Amino acid sequence: MKLNLNQTQINRCRARAKTIADTIQTFIDQSTTVSVERTILRFLSIDGVNPLDVPYVNVITDHIIAEADLSLGVAHYLSLAIEDTGLTPQEIAQAIDQKQLSLKPYQTKTHPNHSLLYPTIEEQLNRVNKQRRIREKTLAENPKKSTPELYVIVATGNIYEDIEQALSAAHKGADIIAVIRTTGQSLLDFVPYGPTTEGFGGTMATQENFKLMRQALDDFTTSHQRYIKLVNYASGLCMPEIAAIGALERLDMMLNDSLYGIIFRDINMQRTFIDQYFSRLISAYAGITINTGEDNYLTTSDAYEHAHTVLASQFINEQFAKNALMEERFMGLGHAYEIDPNLENSFLYELAQAELSKAIFPNAPLKYMPPTKHMTGDIFKGLIQNALFNIVAVTSHQSIHLLGMLTEAIHTPFMSDRALAIDNATYIAKAFKDFSHEISYRPDGIIMNRANDVLHQAETLLKTIQEEGLFTTLEKGRFAGISRKLNAGKGLDGVFKKAPSYENPVMTRLIERLKEGNHED
Amino acid sequence: MKIRPYGDTLNDGKIQLSFTLPLPCNAHGEETAKALVQKMGIHDVQIVHASPLNATFSFYIVYGTTHHQIDPTTITVTEIDSDTLTKSEIEAFIATHFDRPITFIGASTGTDAHTVGIDAIMNMKGYAGHYGLERYKGIQAINLGSQVENETLLEEAIKHNADVILISQTVTQKDVHIQNLTSFIELLEAEGKRDDFIVIIGGARINHALAKELGYDAGFGPKKYAYHVASFAVHLLKQKKDA
Numbered sequence: 101m102k103l104n105l106n107q108t109q110i111n112r113c114r115a116r117a118k119t120i121a122d123t124i125q126t127f128i129d130q131s132t133t134v135s136v137e138r139t140i141l142r143f144l145s146i147d148g149v150n151p152l153d154v155p156y157v158n159v160i161t162d163h164i165i166a167e168a169d170l171s172l173g174v175a176h177y178l179s180l181a182i183e184d185t186g187l188t189p190q191e192i193a194q195a196i197d198q199k200q201l202s203l204k205p206y207q208t209k210t211h212p213n214h215s216l217l218y219p220t221i222e223e224q225l226n227r228v229n230k231q232r233r234i235r236e237k238t239l240a241e242n243p244k245k246s247t248p249e250l251y252v253i254v255a256t257g258n259i260y261e262d263i264e265q266a267l268s269a270a271h272k273g274a275d276i277i278a279v280i281r282t283t284g285q286s287l288l289d290f291v292p293y294g295p296t297t298e299g300f301g302g303t304m305a306t307q308e309n310f311k312l313m314r315q316a317l318d319d320f321t322t323s324h325q326r327y328i329k330l331v332n333y334a335s336g337l338c339m340p341e342i343a344a345i346g347a348l349e350r351l352d353m354m355l356n357d358s359l360y361g362i363i364f365r366d367i368n369m370q371r372t373f374i375d376q377y378f379s380r381l382i383s384a385y386a387g388i389t390i391n392t393g394e395d396n397y398l399t400t401s402d403a404y405e406h407a408h409t410v411l412a413s414q415f416i417n418e419q420f421a422k423n424a425l426m427e428e429r430f431m432g433l434g435h436a437y438e439i440d441p442n443l444e445n446s447f448l449y450e451l452a453q454a455e456l457s458k459a460i461f462p463n464a465p466l467k468y469m470p471p472t473k474h475m476t477g478d479i480f481k482g483l484i485q486n487a488l489f490n491i492v493a494v495t496s497h498q499s500i501h502l503l504g505m506l507t508e509a510i511h512t513p514f515m516s517d518r519a520l521a522i523d524n525a526t527y528i529a530k531a532f533k534d535f536s537h538e539i540s541y542r543p544d545g546i547i548m549n550r551a552n553d554v555l556h557q558a559e560t561l562l563k564t565i566q567e568e569g570l571f572t573t574l575e576k577g578r579f580a581g582i583s584r585k586l587n588a589g590k591g592l593d594g595v596f597k598k599a600p601s602y603e604n605p606v607m608t609r610l611i612e613r614l615k616e617g618n619h620e621d
Numbered sequence: 622m623k624i625r626p627y628g629d630t631l632n633d634g635k636i637q638l639s640f641t642l643p644l645p646c647n648a649h650g651e652e653t654a655k656a657l658v659q660k661m662g663i664h665d666v667q668i669v670h671a672s673p674l675n676a677t678f679s680f681y682i683v684y685g686t687t688h689h690q691i692d693p694t695t696i697t698v699t700e701i702d703s704d705t706l707t708k709s710e711i712e713a714f715i716a717t718h719f720d721r722p723i724t725f726i727g728a729s730t731g732t733d734a735h736t737v738g739i740d741a742i743m744n745m746k747g748y749a750g751h752y753g754l755e756r757y758k759g760i761q762a763i764n765l766g767s768q769v770e771n772e773t774l775l776e777e778a779i780k781h782n783a784d785v786i787l788i789s790q791t792v793t794q795k796d797v798h799i800q801n802l803t804s805f806i807e808l809l810e811a812e813g814k815r816d817d818f819i820v821i822i823g824g825a826r827i828n829h830a831l832a833k834e835l836g837y838d839a840g841f842g843p844k845k846y847a848y849h850v851a852s853f854a855v856h857l858l859k860q861k862k863d864a
Contacts, residue, residue, distance in 0.1 A: 268675040283732035284768060300732040300797055364736075366766070400740055442749075473737055477825060477843055509737070509791065509825055516641045516680045519672075581744070582766070 102541060103452075103459050103551045109559060110460055113415050116562040120570050121419035128377045131370065132602065134161050134289065134594035136378050137174045139340040143224045143606045144178060144189040144217060147307075149293040156193035157341070158290045160203075163196050168207040171596040175605050177203040179212035189220065214605050221606055224348070225385070225613065231350035232387040238327045245275065247529040248468070248493050248501035250522060251331070255280035255512045257299035259309045263316045268515055270320050270328050272522040276353065276500065278331035279313060280512075281305050286336025286365050287590055291345065301512060305332050305342055310349035329353055331391070334379045335361055337591045339372065343379035347386035353432065353500070354383055358420075359413060360393030362574055363582050368589035369574055380424030381610045388430065391500065392417045395436030395469035397580040403438035403473070404446075407453050408557035409579055410435050414461065415562060416570070425614040428463035432500050436469035437489040445546055447488055452550035454496035455541075460555075468493050470504025482506040483524065490528040495536045501525065623690040634686040636663060646671055646679035654681045662688045699830040701839055701849075703856040708752060711851045715759035718859050724761045725754050725854070726778050727787030728769035731801035735791035736767045738824050742787060742847050751846035760851065771805045778818060785854045790824040798826070799835070806836040819857050821850060 138157040149155050154162075164170045164177060181192050181203060195201035206212075252274045254265040259279075266277040282299030285292075295312060296304040303309060310332065317328040329352035334343040339356065346354055358376040361367035383390055394410040394417070401409065414433040421431045435457050439446045457466050471485045486504035493501045503521040505513045513521075541547045565573045577583030628635025638658060644650040651668050658666045663685035670682040706714060715723055727739045741748035743764040745755045754762035763781055765774065778786050788805065790798035802822060809815045815836075822832050823841040832840025839853050 268678060271675045287768070364767070399737060400744070402746055440749075514641065515674050515678060516639070519674045519680060 103455055103548055104543060105456070105459055105552065105555060109555060113412075113555070113559050113562050114419075116559070116566045117412075117415035117419045118422075119566050120416055120562070121423055124373055124420075124570055125377070125423050127370070128374050130598060131374050132171070132173060132596050132598055132604065133371055133374050133591075134165070134170070134596075135338050135341055135375050136604070137161050137164075137170060138338075139344050139378060139382075140174050140604060140606050141178075141189065141193075142341060142344045144220050145224060146189050146193050148190075150194075150197045153293065155290050155293060156190070156197065159197045160193055164203055167202060167204040169599070171599040171602065172207065173598070173602045173604060175214055175217060175603050176212045176601065177206050179214050179216050180206040180209050182216045183213055210601070214603060217605050218609070221609055225609060228347040228382075228386050231347065232385075235327075235350060235352060235387060238321060242321070242325050242327050247533060248498045248525075249275040249329070250525050251276035251278060251467075251500055251502045252518050252521065253278045253280050253502075253513065255302045257282060257301075257303055258297040259295055259303050259312055260297065262303050263313060265515060265518070266313065266328075267316060267320055269518050269522065270317070270324075270326075272519050273526050274328070274503075274518075274522055275326075276329040276331060277313070277317065278353075278355075279303050279305070279309070281333050286333070286361065286367070289337045289591065289594065291338050291341050307345040307349060310345060310351060314349055314351070331355070334383065334390075335393075336365060337367065337371070337375075337594070339375040340379040340382060343382040343386075343388070346388060347382050351388060353389045353391055354379075355393065356380065356383065356390040357393040357417065357434075359417070359574075359579065360396055362584050362589065363580050364393075364396055366584065366589045368592040368595070369571060369584060369586060370595050371589075371591035374595065376420065377424055378604075378607060380421055380426055381607060381614070384421075384424050384426035384430065385610050385614055389432045389465055389500075390421065390426070390430060391432040391467045392434045395434040395438070395467070398436050398438035399473050400580040400582065402440075403436070404440070404443060404449060406580075407449075407554045408561055410453075411456065411460070411554055411558035412561045412565070413579060414457065415558070416565075418461065418464070425611065428461070429465065431461070431464040432467040433457065433461055433464050434467045434469060437471050437492060437504075438469075438473050441471075441474050441485060447492070448546045449550055450489070450492050451496065452547040453554065454492050454498060455547070456551040456554055458496050458498070459551075465499035467500040467502065468498035469502050470508075472504075472508050475504075475508035477510055479506040479510075482508060483520070486521065486524055487528060490525045491532055493525075494529050494532045495539075497536065622694065623692045625687060625690045632690070634688070634690075636685055636687050638663075638683045638685075639681065640683075641674060641678055641680050643677060644679055645677055646673035650679045651681070654679075654683065658683050658685055664688060699828075699833060701829050701853055703853050705849055706852040706855075708757060708848055708851075711848060711855055712758045714855050714859075715757075718855075718862070719759070722759050722761045723785065723855065723858065724763065724781055724783045725785045725787055725851075726763045726765065726774070726781055726783040727789065728765035728774050729767040729789040729791060730769050730771055730774055730805065731790075732797060733767060733790055733801075735789075736764075738789035738791045739764055739766075739787065742789070742823060742850055747847055749846065751848060753847045754851060757847070757851065771801070771808050774805070775808060775812065775814065779814070783818060784858055785819045785821065787850065788820070788822045790822065790827065798824070802835050802837070819854055819861075821854065823850070 141157040254262040280302035283301040292304045295308045331353040334354035334356045358372040361372045362369045394413045483506045505517045625632040625634035655666045666685040743762045744753040747753035821839045827840045828842045829840045
């Protein structure tokens with residue numbers, strides 16, 4: 101092994117991370133959230149918005165919270181209402197909206213017949229499975245790259261403009277397109293509806309926008325024999341709902357990380373751990389690669405001093421994903437090139453960190469983020485910083501290679517900024533293609549020592565987290581130096597302790613299908 | 622005395638540009654690019670690089686010579702006129718002139734999700750070797766983070782009895798930061814709170830002149846650190862106290 105790491109130490113880290121994640125899992129299993137319940141409604145084919153633009157899935161959960169008790173779960177009410185009225189779930193939603201139907205009488209009824217829900221759920225899961233097969237078939241038919249996949253963002257606010265920019269980037273050689281969400285969407289407790297043309301710093305994540313971009317990229321694939329992956333954000337307060345619509349519309353990757361939401365968006369930790377579990381089950385089933393957000397720790401904390409927090413968090417995120425029955429090949433664990441360029445040997449430390457992540461998570465498609473914190477407005481220097489980052493990405497075999505923009509910290513990328521970034525990365529991928537096979541690292545040299553130090557510090561941190569529990573760790577602000585409280589933050593009012601009779605039939609079927617290990621219809 | 626940009630000879634007027642046109646990359650695109658640059662008052666235009674971004678967009682790198690010249694003595698700058706103190710001088714200044722800690726409250730407001738700017742000024746670590754306000758003796762630094770609503774920022778400022786409000790705007794799109802900064806001042810005035818606080822803005826596209834124009838006490842652009850912000854604030858606070 102290139103870095104001569106201690107495999108026993110890595111195993112110990114994994115075991116500690118597993119205990120940490122399992123403790124949280126015990127908590128997760130006891131509760132549900134409004135967004136989990138709305139996700140179930142989406143799998144019951146409820147779609148659309150009322151005349152006031154409130155999604156029908158929200159109409160139902162709002163109604164149950166106001167009139168009855170959501171801790172019984174939406175499946176309880178819907179099963180009974182279907183049996184009673186003979187209406188479809190969509191018709192039920194509309195009748196509630198028009199005040200022609202109340203679910204309150206079902207609150208006290210028992211023994212709901214969930215089998216009435218299963219045909220629709222099976223149909224929706226089959227749709228997801230069909231999308232997964234299309235992806236896998238198309239990827240198999242088209243040539244596979246041996247160098248990192250180039251990931252760029254589009255962020256115009258207008259989905260039609262985004263499509264222009266995405267196609268332009270695809271022409272230039274981008275492999276992955278992320279549509280950045282409009283700022284603030286992570287804090288909305290509903291998913292907006294329909295195609296949208298206005299947003300700040302990004303574009304609304306809506307099912308229709310997903311569909312429009314998917315179609316445009318599929319057309320590109322047909323004409324150019326190259327599959328372009330589409331990314332959005334299953335994060336924030338609507339984490340599992342967006343995972344569901346992404347699964348239905350064949351997104352290929354989803355940013356998905358509770359820890360990020362807790363730390364950087366002040367989302368309540370209880371809410372988002374519950375949401376994350378369901379969203380990861382959906383993504384695991386849909387074959388969607390998740391991207392985690394550890395890289396962001398380093399935009400706040402110092403990248404040299406706090407490198408071990410990234411590694412510790414990667415270990416924990418891996419276990420959260422395993423608990424959601426996700427295969428390692430879908431775990432896009434995040435890290436970043438954020439060390440101060442004024443530090444001597446910064447390149448060596450970056451290389452050590454990138455090699456370390458790859459060595460510890462060899463089957464995970466690591467998501468590698470470019471410099472942002474130390475980009476200055478000197479675009480000429482910025483281009484060189486990005487070049488060094490690109491060299492590390494290629495040399496250490498990162499998978500998801502987010503391209504740095506020379507105008508980072510100035511504006512959302514111009515079309516030309518993106519093209520220059522792709523040219524830069526393509527040139528380096530070619531120039532350094534087999535470089536890694538030609539080099540080995542000096543035992544006891546800077547790179548090997550650094551990698552072992554970071555691993556050692558990560559183990560110490562994992563031990564502390566295991567002892568105090570992850571909730572306490574977050575309260576103490578050990579990640580990114582930001583402290584969050586168990587009973588504070590956004591979305592806490594959407595958390596419900598499950599009633600004894602609670603059932604989530606979508607989750608049940610997802611787990612069954614995942615455990616069967618086959619995705620046959 | 623009039624000057625022009627410097628390439629390799631005084632007043633040769635050499636200038637470099639790059640931009641994209643919504644045209645295919647061909648001879649017609651290049652001629653169009655050239656004509657556009659000539660309209661900017663640049664002659665001897667050389668399109669040194671042209672490349673397609675896709676079938677209908679093209680990118681150009683251009684050199685030329687500008688006709689324009691300028692007399693630098695006619696240019697005035699709105700600058701912050703307080704002395705810049707070091708961290709220890711600021712701490713001593715606070716100890717001498719105030720019998721209580723000074724409270725700074727800061728946020729990246731509106732839609733801006735970036736905390737780089739506010740963190741650089743406020744957090745312990747600071748930026749580029751300059752410690753943040755949190756590290757200063759005599760300063761209480763409260764960093765509310767990003768995407769904070771104007772209303773929330775004001776509520777928190779009142780709640781913590783803040784002396785100084787810091788607002789960061791890092792990345793903006795279509796000038797949304799201007800609207801957002803304007804509405805904060807309007808909010809302060811509507812609530813009759815403008816004189817209760819020293820209000821300072823910062824960010825890559827902020828300068829002191831813009832800050833004054835929008836009704837703020839000061840504005841800090843790139844390469845300004847915690848000690849610049851704190852020097853200004855403590856001087857103004859003392860003036861307010863003495864007045």
